[in-house]
Amino acid sequence: MNEKAVLVGLKLPQDNFNDIQESMLELKRLADTAGAEVVDILIQAKSTIDGRFYIGKGKIEEIREFYADEKVDLVVFNHELSPAQVRNIEKELECRVLTRTELILDVFAIHARTRAAKMQVELAQLKYQLPRLVGHYQNLSRTDGGIGLRGPGEQKLEVDRRILRKKIHFIETKLIEIEREKDTQRKKRMGEFKVSIIGYTNSGKSTLLNKISKSDVLAEDKLFSTLDTTTRRVWLGDGSIALISDTVGFIRDIPVGLIESFKSTLADARYADMLLHVADVSDPALADHLRSVNQTLKEIGADNKPALLCLNKIDLLPREILLDIRLRYPGAIFISAKEGQYTDDLKNKVKDMMKGIAVIKEQGEPEHE
Ligand SMILES: Nc1nc2c(ncn2[C@@H]2O[C@H](COP(=O)(O)OP(=O)(O)OP(=O)(O)O)[C@@H](O)[C@H]2O)c(=O)[nH]1
Ligand SMILES: [Mg+2]
Numbered sequence: 001m002n003e004k005a006v007l008v009g010l011k012l013p014q015d016n017f018n019d020i021q022e023s024m025l026e027l028k029r030l031a032d033t034a035g036a037e038v039v040d041i042l043i044q045a046k047s048t049i050d051g052r053f054y055i056g057k058g059k060i061e062e063i064r065e066f067y068a069d070e071k072v073d074l075v076v077f078n079h080e081l082s083p084a085q086v087r088n089i090e091k092e093l094e095c096r097v098l099t100r101t102e103l104i105l106d107v108f109a110i111h112a113r114t115r116a117a118k119m120q121v122e123l124a125q126l127k128y129q130l131p132r133l134v135g136h137y138q139n140l141s142r143t144d145g146g147i148g149l150r151g152p153g154e155q156k157l158e159v160d161r162r163i164l165r166k167k168i169h170f171i172e173t174k175l176i177e178i179e180r181e182k183d184t185q186r187k188k189r190m191g192e193f194k195v196s197i198i199g200y201t202n203s204g205k206s207t208l209l210n211k212i213s214k215s216d217v218l219a220e221d222k223l224f225s226t227l228d229t230t231t232r233r234v235w236l237g238d239g240s241i242a243l244i245s246d247t248v249g250f251i252r253d254i255p256v257g258l259i260e261s262f263k264s265t266l267a268d269a270r271y272a273d274m275l276l277h278v279a280d281v282s283d284p285a286l287a288d289h290l291r292s293v294n295q296t297l298k299e300i301g302a303d304n305k306p307a308l309l310c311l312n313k314i315d316l317l318p319r320e321i322l323l324d325i326r327l328r329y330p331g332a333i334f335i336s337a338k339e340g341q342y343t344d345d346l347k348n349k350v351k352d353m354m355k356g357i358a359v360i361k362e363q364g365e366p367e368h369e
Contacts, residue, residue, distance in 0.1 A: 006039060007040070009044070034103060064094075102128070108124070111227050116178050121261070196244075201224050
């Protein structure tokens with residue numbers, strides 16, 4: 001049975017309504033991916049944040065009355081809440097309250113497959129919980145998991161801070177070991193040309209890698225399907241070969257702890273010779289997505305790489321609209337990874353860029369690591 005969820009956002013005077021709407025739609029996609037049934041999306045416009053309930057007390061009462069008969073399991077806030085706010089709201093509504101970050105962590109927990117990914121998710125969950133170790137409103141604790149309670153970090157709310165810190169330390173040590181193994185692998189690949197596919201979640205990165213390498217990386221219409229890095233050796237033609245990697249997607253307002261925990265996965269981009277920045281051209285929030293990705297690239301120190309912007313999913317847009325977007329992004333290549341449209345042109349373009357970058361490297365330009 002899907003858990004019923006109400007999504008809540010706050011619009012402050014300085015916020016742009018369109019941005020809030022996009023962000024709430026994204027929250028809905030995250031909730032869908034986590035397996036919730038979203039029954040309502042509410043945005044309250046208010047001049048300030050309420051200290052006790054984040055949104056207005058009146059709005060909370062409205063929600064309680066409206067859902068008096070139809071039981072709601074979860075209320076997800078599109079914001080960070082203080083532990084006290086979480087408790088106050090849970091007490092009023094008698095249902096679990098989650099933040100956007102917790103929902104993202106839950107989606108990560110569902111999709112983590114390898115040992116490294118699981119540990120990175122657990123680390124992020126533990127680090128998120130540590131300063132908030134007060135627990136959810138106790139009458140609501142479930143024993144069977146549920147959204148926000150799944151994954152390796154579940155049920156950790158009861159353990160005390162000391163155990164939590166010990167655990168964080170243990171995982172960090174293990175991750176350093178994994179990082180060392182990765183370093184050895186990287187050294188083996190030192191002479192090869194490395195391309196990293198990066199971009200917003202669900203933009204089609206895995207689909208693109210599958211198409212150009214004829215492989216079978218999991219690609220699906222969910223947020224954060226990919227959490228690990230997959231690398232394929234791709235023949236670009238004329239004897240040129242590149243190692244192309246597909247990795248974890250980015251999202252706006254990415255939780256700080258998540259970048260920190262996924263540092264080693266995200267760092268793959270830092271070791272690349274060039275980046276393929278994939279974005280969904282059909283998404284109305286395209287410009288926003290590009291901005292978020294560039295911001296994250298900066299945060300992980302990979303913003304100075306040669307990059308090719310790949311605007312994907314052109315099959316979803318009518319020609320006239322595409323023409324308009326083309327004018328706005330003159331340096332980009334327009335493709336459909338799914339249909340294989342212009343993916344050969346993309347390979348050629350990578351090959352050309354590769355030649356230029358190889359020349360710079362030979363001339364002794366300092367490595368950008
Ligand atoms: N119409 C259309 N759909 C596409 C195209 N490329 C990818 N998709 C779809 O978009 C969805 C996401 O694709 P993925 O390749 O999983 O995207 P991703 O960037 O790897 O996503 P994460 O790993 O979740 O960050 C899937 O349902 C794909 O089938 C395209 O060119 N056209
Ligand atoms: Mg993927």
